[in-house]
Amino acid sequence: MTLVGSDRVGTQEQRVIDAALRCIARWGIGKTTLDDVAREASISRATIYRLFPGGKDALLEAITRTELDRFFSGLAQRFDEAPDLEDLLVAGMVYACRALACHEALQFVLAYEPEVVLPKVAFHHADRVLTAISAFAAPYLAPHVGADVAPRVAEWVARLVLTYTLAPADNVDVGDEESARRLVRTFVLPGLESTVKQ
């Protein structure tokens, strides 16, 4: 995928980013300082400023970018391995749910600093998330459902992942393959048939 091509960060940047993610998972964004990150990465403060001249904000931007790259390349791999539409949808949902639910830094921020992340992704700003996911996934869905409806289908499945991940249900766990498959077979595939039929 082009996302992980030439603009991929260098290994030293990645080391700082990984250290920062560990700090955020422990203390949150507000309390993490560049000193903490330097210590965690065993790197000098001067080096961090050389790598991220914009300081903490630039580091946070780089983290968001590289984590999204990582997410989408993982998703692409699951899509590439799926033999048919049902498996593609199930694998995509399971991967996305686990990536969100197991992301320790993200989970810390959602639990203790929701005011930092929610304004970027709620109501009108949800466009950002839904559009990014559906633009990315649509080409993989197009051979199965047609290029015209693929973006909508991708957005539909993204909505399901978000709702079942962020507000867990009693009896549906889209991070569990069997549960995700039942959801796809029960509610999504019949809907796809009626969408594609038109």
Next chain:
Amino acid sequence: MPVDLTVRERILEAGFACVARYGLAKTTVEDVARASSLSRATLYRYFPGGREQLLRDVIAWETGRFFGRLAEAVAGAPDFPSLLEEALLFAHRAVEEHEVLQKVLQTEPERLLPQLTVESERILVFIRRFLVPYLEREELRPDVEPEEAADYVARLLLSFIGNQGRWDLSDPAQVAELVRTELLAGVLVNTPSDP
């Protein structure tokens, strides 16, 4: 002010008016006391947690009112698909036209959204309970239970009320298509045919 309002409601209504005027950050207990013509002591008796609790409860109260209005608006729908269509059209418009919500989303999203996220669990339960009796009257596809279908439909409704994405939820034809496909194709044996 209508006489049948309880004291608690009178305070909440005044609190909502203050938020509309001053925003979440600047509204104080004194403002709400003045707006409700009650003493600070009375406010603290009803909201011992003070400002924080009062604002939290104002958000919960207005959210409840919003979904109460929605439920009322769609209750007379002739069948289940039409009920969902009306719900999406009504709620989409109501969110866009909710001046206080839009103002606070614009100016203080960091104060409102964490609270709304907490509320959303309660809202899901509310929508689910509202939908179950309707689903019990419909012929559902094999292996689909009313509770499960209600949860699925409630989640998508809430998702679309928050953001319409690639759909135009002010267009009845698109709303009908959305309901027929994504919301109900896996739920009902007979979904409405193409318009």
